[in-house]
Amino acid sequence: MMQTTIRGELVEPYAEALLSLAQSHNLADQFQQDSGLILDLLAASAELQEFLANPLINPDAKKNVLRQLTVDKVHGYFLNFLMLLVDRRRINLLAAICQQYRTLLRKLRNIVLAEVISAVELTEQQRHAVVEKVKTMTGAADVELAIAIDPEILGGVVIKVGSQIFDASLRGQLRRLSVGLAQPV
Template sequence: MTSNVALAEIAQPYAQALMSVAESNNITEQIGEDVRGLLNLLQESNQLRNFIDNPFVEADDKKAVIGRVLGEGANPYLRNFLMILVDRRRISFLADVCQQYLVLLRQLTQTVLAEVTSAVPLSESQQQTIKEKVIAMTSARQVELEATIDSDIIGGVIIKVGSQVIDASLRGQLRRLSLRLSSS
């Protein structure tokens, strides 16, 4: 993620423009799914990210690669939007714009993002239980889970919703026990 200035000055207005187009065409969720896919692709492929970020690569070459990455079934509004980012030399902010779009989409749908860290992958029922607890805690309509695996927490989960952190991990419990014992 780039600096907050770049986020506020560049990514936010472009994300708002994409949201405006999506809302006027009633395709906010469809664009959201495509944006999530793009973000996953950028996170998984250093080669693609470096190609897009490289200022010495010609705009036509970037457009051709983006066209191939999106494929034929891509939303034409999103495709055109990405071409505008290339033309305006803002494509290097693509990940930030995508993240901002998802923030706007969550606000629109009254969805909160819950970042869940667990020692092992969570089952569907565990994920559903976490979603229900987060809904009760935040009064949101929906919860979007972003799960990560960290074997260092030994067991349990750490849930982060906004600035609130719920540490129900074994590592956290052991740390709290250690602090209590050392202060006694």
């Protein structure tokens, strides 16, 4: 737990600095795209994560790899931020910083992240219905959806917004029914 607290104390100031830089240059949307690209790169390659986190690897080698991966794909200021993280030996926190940046930007814009689990791919109409339901539940100006497919829920959806969970899945309904039937009358 101590490790998590220290990590959080390191991540927050960097994410706030990145957001401040983005706001001062009207690049918040660009940095959101850039951070999304970085998160996708890291998620796709465990080798890249290990390479960047390894303290024995020369910082110049890390910078060169980052430049090669992001050339003409991220804004120059964002690339400079990446180089700063390498110089300060904080590049191992890159994914957490990018995620925190996106969280801070959503909070600033009154946008909530809704994690949606469904048994099948949602249609555009169903996505819209989920967005409207979440707006009603939270009072948010807008909703960002993170959708995952899990056939084990059998049907319906499970929506998680922060600590709130709205379970409209068939599996959840069956579980509630079995608990209700097990109660003595």
